[in-house]
Amino acid sequence: MTKPSLRTVPSTRKPRAGRVKGAGRAPVPDIASALRERIATQEIAPGSKLRENELALEFGVPRTRVREALAVLEQRGLVQRIPNRGAVVIRLELSQVTHLYDVREVLEGLCARLATVNGDPARWQSTLAHFRGPMARYVAEGDIDSYIADYEAFRRELITSARNPVLANMLDSILERTQALIRRIIILPGRAELGLRQHTALLEAMCSGDADKAEQLRRENMRSAKDFLERYRKYIL
Amino acid sequence: MTKPSLRTVPSTRKPRAGRVKGAGRAPVPDIASALRERIATQEIAPGSKLRENELALEFGVPRTRVREALAVLEQRGLVQRIPNRGAVVIRLELSQVTHLYDVREVLEGLCARLATVNGDPARWQSTLAHFRGPMARYVAEGDIDSYIADYEAFRRELITSARNPVLANMLDSILERTQALIRRIIILPGRAELGLRQHTALLEAMCSGDADKAEQLRRENMRSAKDFLERYRKYIL
DNA sequence: GTAGACATTTTTGTTGACAGGTTTGTGCCG
């Protein structure tokens, strides 16, 4: 019943290359990354249709390349493609998020263990200090952005230190799919404070070279994140 | 000042080109599966080049479809694609296998735990009996094929019972990449016997509903498999 | 006899066009 007002480009062709984004030639990985970014930031809402022609026009690339990028995103679990109907952004159900967090728990645990085993303990001292000092202040002052940014850096450092490309790839895949949520979890009452304590404990275990404990602590951390998520699911999903 | 490519005049008429043979139409996933199978069985050796034209001809499909299939295989980590040089089957280094097994350890552990939690304990009684009876006989008699087949069935049952699609997908991904190895690991001296004992112990834990123990036992099982692999690496890789 | 330059062939990368299916808009009939 809704009048389909203003469909873009009624009859006038775009005469010039009106490429809004990258000028000429964007490689497939770049297109996939750009799309991934938009999905993560919810610039493209879950459930939206991704029209190939539209994207091809915007990026100024042939449709085939957009198609390849969509195939990558499908393999990565970010979009769902229905034959002859196109690609839509995956809508996160609670069950799906639970599945992701169950897997993430053991993978992050492994990551913490490997990072502890691989590096020398002294390496994490400065990070521990950072969590005890500035990070604690961020939490106390409610500077969520700084806290998230530095936490992400720490997480990346863990992955790098683990030196396991397979693990890194899988963790990336999970992060891509849950990134839209972390900001909403972290502002839950008490979550940041608990997380901070847990990260500090983890770093202490890592500094003392106790890999088993590091793994266990990291897993507990993930489990508690999942608990928060399930408890406050109404406010998040 | 990009000169827009001149619009081609549709002068050539296509006389409904008939397909030469009954060479059917294979969808992209089928081609990917076929290739995956060949890689797993080493019908295509690691390091081989996969020529698009060749495969297109063999499958009786246009080259584009082979190309898509190769893209899937690349995302799955089974082949490596170098720009302008084509796709080659990944060659497994020991370090890579170690990485895969480290990740597999925690994922299989999670799988065992979830399978224990989700199903009722009685469900695994018959499987336990199967491992104590026929499976033990297979090992004693050296009937490796039957042993592997039934073990694979058990493994799939675990994955199904875990009811976690994310986990299932990742375990599949790992299996695809290591499948060429399992047969060689299992024939190592003492491996099958140890594995049998470990699987039996795992099933006992599952029957008693002890999820934590199940996870731990499964992880030990994987770790010992990795140990065998590293000890006998000369004979395997 | 070998190394290097050039020509040929093979293989991959890219593009636009066409065909089939789905959604959307419109008119007719109950």
Next chain:
DNA sequence: CGGCACAAACCTGTCAACAAAAATGTCTAC
């Protein structure tokens, strides 16, 4: 006034031809 059938527009799936790059083969010069 609402629902159904039909037609148009749109979108995706598919394909074969074209262009560029790499690999291969050949010949010549030293």
